[in-house]
Amino acid sequence: MKEKNPWHTPVTIIITVIGVIAIVALVTVAVLQNRPLAQKYKYGIVLDAGSSHTALYIYEWPAEKDNNTGRVEQTHSCKVKGPGISSYASAPSRAGESLRDCMQEAKLRVPGKRHLETPLYLGATAGMRLLNIENSSASDVVFHAVEEALQKSPFSFQGARILSGQEEGAFGWVTVNYLDDRLKQGLETTGALDLGGASTQISFVSDNFDGSESPENAVAFRLYGNDYNLYTHSFLCYGKDQALRMVLAQQTQSGPGTILDPCFHPGYNETKNYSVLYDSPCVSDRKPQGAPATFTHLGKGNFSQCLDVVKSIFNFTYCRYSQCSFNGVFQPLLQGPFGAFSAYYFVMNFLNLTDTSIPLDTVRKKLTSYCSTPWDQIKQQHPDVKVKYLAEYCFSGTYILTLLTEGYNFTSESYPNIKFIKKIKGSDAGWTLGYMLNLTNMIPAEAPDSPPLPHAGYVSIVTVIAILLFVLFILSLRPLWPRCSKQPQII
Ligand SMILES: O=P(O)(O)OP(=O)(O)OP(=O)(O)OC[C@H]1O[C@@H](n2cnc3c(O)ncnc32)[C@H](O)[C@@H]1O
Numbered sequence: 001m002k003e004k005n006p007w008h009t010p011v012t013i014i015i016t017v018i019g020v021i022a023i024v025a026l027v028t029v030a031v032l033q034n035r036p037l038a039q040k041y042k043y044g045i046v047l048d049a050g051s052s053h054t055a056l057y058i059y060e061w062p063a064e065k066d067n068n069t070g071r072v073e074q075t076h077s078c079k080v081k082g083p084g085i086s087s088y089a090s091a092p093s094r095a096g097e098s099l100r101d102c103m104q105e106a107k108l109r110v111p112g113k114r115h116l117e118t119p120l121y122l123g124a125t126a127g128m129r130l131l132n133i134e135n136s137s138a139s140d141v142v143f144h145a146v147e148e149a150l151q152k153s154p155f156s157f158q159g160a161r162i163l164s165g166q167e168e169g170a171f172g173w174v175t176v177n178y179l180d181d182r183l184k185q186g187l188e189t190t191g192a193l194d195l196g197g198a199s200t201q202i203s204f205v206s207d208n209f210d211g212s213e214s215p216e217n218a219v220a221f222r223l224y225g226n227d228y229n230l231y232t233h234s235f236l237c238y239g240k241d242q243a244l245r246m247v248l249a250q251q252t253q254s255g256p257g258t259i260l261d262p263c264f265h266p267g268y269n270e271t272k273n274y275s276v277l278y279d280s281p282c283v284s285d286r287k288p289q290g291a292p293a294t295f296t297h298l299g300k301g302n303f304s305q306c307l308d309v310v311k312s313i314f315n316f317t318y319c320r321y322s323q324c325s326f327n328g329v330f331q332p333l334l335q336g337p338f339g340a341f342s343a344y345y346f347v348m349n350f351l352n353l354t355d356t357s358i359p360l361d362t363v364r365k366k367l368t369s370y371c372s373t374p375w376d377q378i379k380q381q382h383p384d385v386k387v388k389y390l391a392e393y394c395f396s397g398t399y400i401l402t403l404l405t406e407g408y409n410f411t412s413e414s415y416p417n418i419k420f421i422k423k424i425k426g427s428d429a430g431w432t433l434g435y436m437l438n439l440t441n442m443i444p445a446e447a448p449d450s451p452p453l454p455h456a457g458y459v460s461i462v463t464v465i466a467i468l469l470f471v472l473f474i475l476s477l478r479p480l481w482p483r484c485s486k487q488p489q490i491i
Pocket residue numbers: 049050051052053084125126127195196197198199200239240241342343346347350389
């Protein structure tokens with residue numbers, strides 16, 4: 001007679017089937033319950049109301065990971081047509097209207113069902129700081145007009161305000177280091193150099209700076225469990241447009257009818273208005289008395305003379321601290337890598353000078369040759385570049401070099417630590433992202449707890465444990481197993 005296999009008894013078959021079903025059910029529940037959900041995003045909008053123009057930035061991050069770092073990205077940017085809002089002091093309603101097209105774009109880019117919960121911020125920088133100094137009621141009226149326009153948007157408008165220079169510098173630093181993932185990982189940070197139209201900022205962490213020597217330059221942060229003592233300073237009037245005004249003011253002190261400017265190309269010839277040139281608190285107190293209405297601005301194209309006149313807008317003679325950058329402003333020893341953005345990038349990129357391994361002497365030689373190139377030839381070579389920018393690159397390049405080396409004390413050794421950048425991982429370098437991260441509390445002071453296991457690890461462990469339990473269960477039923485059918489034979 002054929003012997004019956006003990007595993008083929010009804011009891012063991014039922015146990016096995018139930019066991020397999022239980023394992024499959026357990027693993028399925030584990031997988032489904034912990035499956036990464038289809039991504040839903042949240043949005044935030046920041047309007048950067050700069051001195052030269054306004055730009056709108058849309059940021060997006062996974063909805064369920066608000067404060068879990070490194071995930072906020074810029075999805076869209078829109079450049080507002082026309083000048084910065086501070087230029088609308090005499091026609092404020094147009095400041096509000098100017099934002100319409102970009103706000104319309106934002107409505108299309110942010111999913112409709114998220115509109116109501118999407119925060120919208122407007123931050124103004126040095127253009128409005130200057131207007132506020134010059135005529136505070138005019139700046140109030142401009143703010144009122146833009147607020148009125150933004151309140152009509154479907155987004156959750158959180159207000160319009162002027163950022164302090166300190167905030168502008170510090171948030172630029174946060175942006176750069178957040179995008180580089182340096183904060184979360186507690187890595188050495190990157191300094192931030194921002195050159196705007198009306199002000200310029202320098203921000204970095206230096207070991208020999210604790211804020212005690214110059215508290216007004218100190219910003220303390222605790223981010224992801226790390227403490228940072230940031231040094232930051234904003235130089236009002238040292239953005240490239242206001243610096244150019246100061247350089248022109250330097251050359252028109254006596255109210256001449258013509259100036260021969262070494263920072264403009266030979267053959268450059270424009271008639272400019274004295275009252276327009278001096279219409280800024282950066283130069284208004286120097287307006288020459290009895291000057292004619294206009295002056296003829298002629299180019300001479302001489303880099304070394306341009307350096308001299310640019311240097312003359314900096315004061316290097318007094319310093320009541322252990323060390324200074326310029327104008328008596330404290331600055332600790334430069335430390336670490338630096339990211340230089342906005343006009344630093346626009347200008348150095350145009351001049352093919354973003355490679356900082358090029359020795360400073362070569363940079364000077366290139367500028368010497370560029371500045372001396374006739375204006376006609378420059379225009380011919382760059383028919384697509386805005387003439388205003390084109391006319392000013394010689395000045396701007398000279399100014400940047402002077403600001404970095406004479407102003408901030410970068411040397412041949414430390415100059416290669418600077419990287420001229422526009423974007424980091426698809427997001428623009430600038431203060432806006434840092435500003436939004438701060439206002440939405442998206443960077444926690446302490447390091448967030450991360451799940452102990454990744455999803456795949458979790459599923460594998462649940463599966464293995466389930467199988468082990470099943471085997472253990474089967475083994476525990478051993479006493480019930482049918483006896484071996486092979487009986488000892490009795491002879
Ligand atoms: O920070 P503030 O001082 O308020 O000014 P802003 O925010 O308007 O300043 P930007 O960084 O946008 O621009 C800095 C300067 O660079 C100029 N600029 C913008 N695009 C440029 C380009 O392609 N080439 C040269 N200059 C450019 C612009 O007109 C400003 O004078």
